[in-house]
Amino acid sequence: MPRREPAEPKLNNGGRRKRDxxxxxxxxxxxxxxxxxxxxxxxxxxxxxxxxxxxxxxxxxxxxxxxxxxxxxxxxxxxSPMQVDSWNLLREHQHFEALARGFVSMLMRFYAEHQHLLAIVRHELIAGSTVVRDILQERITPVATAAIAWMKELQHQGALLADIDPTEIVIMTVSLAAYPFVEGPLLNVVVPGAVPNGAAALQRREDAVVRTLMRAFLAPTQLKPASR
Amino acid sequence: MPRREPAEPKLNNGGRRKRDxxxxxxxxxxxxxxxxxxxxxxxxxxxxxxxxxxxxxxxxxxxxxxxxxxxxxxxxxxxSPMQVDSWNLLREHQHFEALARGFVSMLMRFYAEHQHLLAIVRHELIAGSTVVRDILQERITPVATAAIAWMKELQHQGALLADIDPTEIVIMTVSLAAYPFVEGPLLNVVVPGAVPNGAAALQRREDAVVRTLMRAFLAPTQLKPASR
DNA sequence: AACGTTATTGACTAAATTTTTAGTTAAGCG
DNA sequence: CGCTTAACTAAAAATTTAGTCAATAACGTT
CATH class of the missing domain: 1.10.10.60 (Homeodomain-like)
Structure with a gap:
């Protein structure tokens, strides 16, 4: 027994849509x-x-x-786009500059393209979700660990300053690359135009970050005079 | 005519609380x-x-x-705690290191103490709230503008590298100081213990950030040999 | 061309959540 | 004291919102 009468058959959807x-x-x-x-x-x-x-x-x-x-x-x-295959590419680079550039570039690209994802991740972590936690540990932790180990090795080789924790180096690298994306809206309100987001601006920021990293972490012996 | 019978007068609140x-x-x-x-x-x-x-x-x-x-x-x-009176104190400092330390310290303290506020602010800005936007422009913009101007002046004095936009310097400073707070949960999942949050850890991080800023932005003539 | 499958819809229900309305008690003041 | 005000509670109305049900039409298959 039908719970209600069949509404008079409208001769169908005004807005018919192809099935897909x-x-x-x-x-x-x-x-x-x-x-x-x-x-x-x-x-x-x-x-x-x-x-x-x-x-x-x-x-x-x-x-x-x-x-x-x-x-x-x-x-x-x-x-799922949290694939860090890119990392393997980085592995092939030999010196800090190329390594840093590759890493920063990868990070910035990721943050630029997946802001929604990251907002959700932040939410989930605050709410204590284990799902996201597990995924992160599975996919990102290896990259981070490798990055830290790599920094340590560069320190041993004398290429990087040794008086700073390698983990800190990585965190600061990520900070410089990622923060403007995370807090972009706020920055742009406080300083209008602080974080433009064209491809050109992105490239410029990448350059600035890499140069800063070099100056901050390269061992003095390796310092090139700052180009003007 | 009462819409319902007065529930039998409980001889009042079992969980009596003083009115306040x-x-x-x-x-x-x-x-x-x-x-x-x-x-x-x-x-x-x-x-x-x-x-x-x-x-x-x-x-x-x-x-x-x-x-x-x-x-x-x-x-x-x-x-309302977004008072940046602290900034006036900073103004009195003369050289970059003290300035940087004061600024970074202020930032870190603010971020550490007002994470709830900042989460709300992020929400509001994404949602396009003009209320928060106005407040930020009223209270924070002056500080940021002053900071940028100050950096520019230090560049003119030859104390800071001139081949980088003063706005970038400020943004990077804020990045280093603030990012670990914003993305702390994520960092700690990816690298357990990456961002500890005791007072001691905070101080250590402040030191590291300031040292990094010095290395990154001080003009070469002012560079002291990295202490080991 | 009949037929079953399924993408899609419109009306409807059940549960959750905000808001209103009515009532009760503590506190201050003349 | 007695009276007014305001803090607070209890119940229920109004509104939102997730989720259900049966009907319909597009599509592929035989």
Whole structure:
């Protein structure tokens, strides 16, 4: 027994859309990623996400079961580009400058392209999520460990200053590369135009960071006179 | 005509609490600040806040009218410690090292003590809030502008390297000082113990940052041999 | 061309959450 | 004291929002 009468068959959707499941899922995931990043899990609204993807809320349930399912899907997809294969390339470089440049470049690119992901990660870590924690430890920790070991070795070789903890060197490197992305909105409010974001500006900032790293950490014997 | 019968007069509150409006408000604001910082505006639950402050949800409405009112109150209170009087002290310093140390120390202290505030600020800026934007421009911009001007002057005096934009110098300084706080949870997951947070660790990090800044930005003529 | 599958929709429900309304008690003041 | 005000509680209305159900139409297959 039907619980209600079949609403008079509208001679269908005014806005008929071609059927395309993968495309629809992608649109949903995109919208969800933005929403979750901006408002956090609890603050995100399914209706908002569905609207942004221009589908009905129900489709979310159809594809991802429930809100958590969507969230997990977003995280998994967002986290997958956390491939650090790039690191292997770096390994081949021999001297600090090339190493630093490669590392900084990789970091900046990652931060520039995955701000949503990182916002979510921050949220998750504050909320104590073990999922994200595990993924990070699996994918990023090896890179970080290798980077630290590499710094230590460079110190032993006398290429880098030895009076500073190698971990600190890495942290400071990451700080210089990443902070402007993380706090970009704030910086731009406080100092208008402080963090421009064209490709050219990015390159310029990369150069500045690398030069600063060289000056800060290269052993004095290796210091070249600052070019003017 | 009473809409319902007066519940039998409990011979009052089992959990009797002295009436103390200001104290209650403070408890509410504290709880709200934490909640808003952790979950964002939409994700925050009034009931959670009220419970944390051990009062009835309704009291929030009594004092702050509605959720937005509470939010505004939190922001206004949280933002008020953004006093940068400290800066005037710095002005008195003469050379870069003292200046840098003072600036870095101020920054680190601020970040350490106001992480909730900063989380909220990030949220608000992403959401495009003009309230926070205005407050920042009013309170922080002058400091930043002064800092940049000061760097420029030091460059003219030949104390600092001139081949780098003074704004960049300031941004990098802030990066080094602040990033570990912003991304502390992530860093600690990736490299366990990377960012300890005792007073001693803080001091150590401050020293490291200042030393790095000196090496990176002091003009070569002023370089002292790195101490071992 | 009939047929089953599934992407997609629109109306609806159940639960959670904010807001309102009514009532109770403590405290200050004449 | 007695009276007014304001702090606070309890219940319930109003609103949001996640999740369900049945219907419909596009698509691939036979």
């Amino acid at each position: 499941a993968p495309a629809t899922q992608k649109r949903l995931l995109d919208a969800a990623e933005r929403e979750f990043a901006e408002r956090g899990y609890a603050g995100a609204r399914l209706h908002t996400i569905a609207t942004a993807a221009s589908v009905q809320t129900t489709l979310i349930h159809h594809y991802f079961n429930d809100k958590q399912g969507l969230y997990r899907a977003v995280i998994e997809r967002a986290v | 409006a200001p104290a209650t408000q403070k408890r509410l604001l504290d709880a709200a600040e934490r909640e808003f910082a952790e979950r964002g505006y939409a994700g925050a639950r009034l009931h959670t806040i009220a419970t944390a402050a051990s009062v009835q949800t309704t009291l929030i409405h009594h004092y702050f009218n509605d959720k937005q009112g509470l939010y505004r109150a939190v922001i206004e209170r949280a933002v």
